[in-house]
Amino acid sequence: MSKLKNKVAVVTGGNSGIGFGIAEALKNEGAVGTITGRNQATLDASVQELGPGFIGLQGDVTQMEDLERVFKDTSERFGQIDILVVNAGGVVDGSPMAAIADVTEDNYDQYMDLNLKSSYFTVQKALPYLNDGASIILIGSSAAHRAAPGMTIYAAAKAAVISLAKGLSLDLLERKIRVNTLSPGSIDTPVFGKLVPQQHLEQVKQVWKDLIPMGRLGLPSEIGKAVVFLASDDSSFIVGTELLADGGMTTIS
Numbered sequence: 001m002s003k004l005k006n007k008v009a010v011v012t013g014g015n016s017g018i019g020f021g022i023a024e025a026l027k028n029e030g031a032v033g034t035i036t037g038r039n040q041a042t043l044d045a046s047v048q049e050l051g052p053g054f055i056g057l058q059g060d061v062t063q064m065e066d067l068e069r070v071f072k073d074t075s076e077r078f079g080q081i082d083i084l085v086v087n088a089g090g091v092v093d094g095s096p097m098a099a100i101a102d103v104t105e106d107n108y109d110q111y112m113d114l115n116l117k118s119s120y121f122t123v124q125k126a127l128p129y130l131n132d133g134a135s136i137i138l139i140g141s142s143a144a145h146r147a148a149p150g151m152t153i154y155a156a157a158k159a160a161v162i163s164l165a166k167g168l169s170l171d172l173l174e175r176k177i178r179v180n181t182l183s184p185g186s187i188d189t190p191v192f193g194k195l196v197p198q199q200h201l202e203q204v205k206q207v208w209k210d211l212i213p214m215g216r217l218g219l220p221s222e223i224g225k226a227v228v229f230l231a232s233d234d235s236s237f238i239v240g241t242e243l244l245a246d247g248g249m250t251t252i253s
C-alpha cells in the first residue's frame with residue numbers, strides 16, 4: 001500500500017540531483033505536489049519526467065517573496081501541505097567553495113544565505129500553509145561531521161541546519177509538526193560538475209568513493225527512500241533528530 005497516498009509535498013530544488021530523487025520517491029508512494037528551482041527549463045523537464053501529480057514553481061529560496069508565492073500557489077492548487085523537504089542549497093553559482101585566503105565577505109554571506117538562512121525562512125513561510133501533523137525534512141550534510149578542505153563555511157552552515165531542526169521541532173510540537181534532518185554523504189549529482197572541471201570529474205569522484213566504507217557514491221533515489229521514511233507515519237516518534245545516509249563515511253575517522 002502507498003505510504004503517502006494523496007499527501008501534498010513541496011520539495012525545494014526538486015529540479016536536480018537529490019531533490020529530484022526525493023520528489024520521485026515521494027511520488028512513488030502516492031504523494032502529489034510541487035518541486036521548485038530557479039531554472040525553468042530543468043523544472044519543466046523534471047515535471048515532465050515525474051508525470052501527473054507534480055507541478056514546477058520557479059523561485060529563489062533566498063528571496064522571501066518567492067518563498068511566500070511558492071507556498072501560496074501550492075496550497076491554492078493542492079490544499080494544505082503535509083510534507084516539506086527543504087533541499088535547495090549546496091554550491092553558490094559561480095562561487096565554488098574556496099581556500100580561506102580566497103573567501104570574501106560576499107562569498108561567506110552567500111553560502112550562509114543559501115544553506116542556512118533559506119532553510120529557516122523556507123520553514124517560516126510554509127507554516128501558514130502546513131497541516132497540523134505535517135513532516136518537515138531539512139537536508140543537512142555529512143560535511144557537518146567530517147571536515148574537508150575548502151568546505152568550512154558550507155559545513156558550518158549545514159551543522160547549523162541540524163541545530164535548526166532541533167529547535168524548530170520543539171517550537172512546532174504544539175501543532176504536532178515533526179522536524180528532522182536527513183544528512184546525505186557523497187551523492188552522485190550534478191553538484192560535482194559545479195565544483196571541479198569536467199576533465200577532473202571522475203578522478204574527484206574516485207577520491208570521495210575511497211573515503212566511503214561502502215566504496216561507492218550514494219544515489220539520489222537512496223536519499224529519496226530515507227526521506228519517505230521521515231515523511232511517513234513509519235517515523236511517527238522521531239523528532240528533532242538527524243538521519244545520516246552516507247555509506248558509513250562518518251563512522252571512520
Ligand code: NDP
Binds near residue numbers: 016017018088185191
Ligand atoms: P544540485 O546542484 O544537483 O541541486 C541543487 C538544487 O538546489 C537545484 O535544484 C537548484 O535549482 C537548487 N537551488 C540552488 N540554489 C537555489 C536558490 N538560490 N534558490 C532556489 N533553488 C536553488 O545539488 P545536490 O542535489 O547534490 O544537492 C541538494 C542538497 O543536498 C543541497 O542542500 C546539498 O547541500 C545537499 N547535499 C548534497 C550532497 C551531495 O553529495 N550531492 C551531500 C550532502 C548534502 P536551480 O539551480 O534551478 O535553482
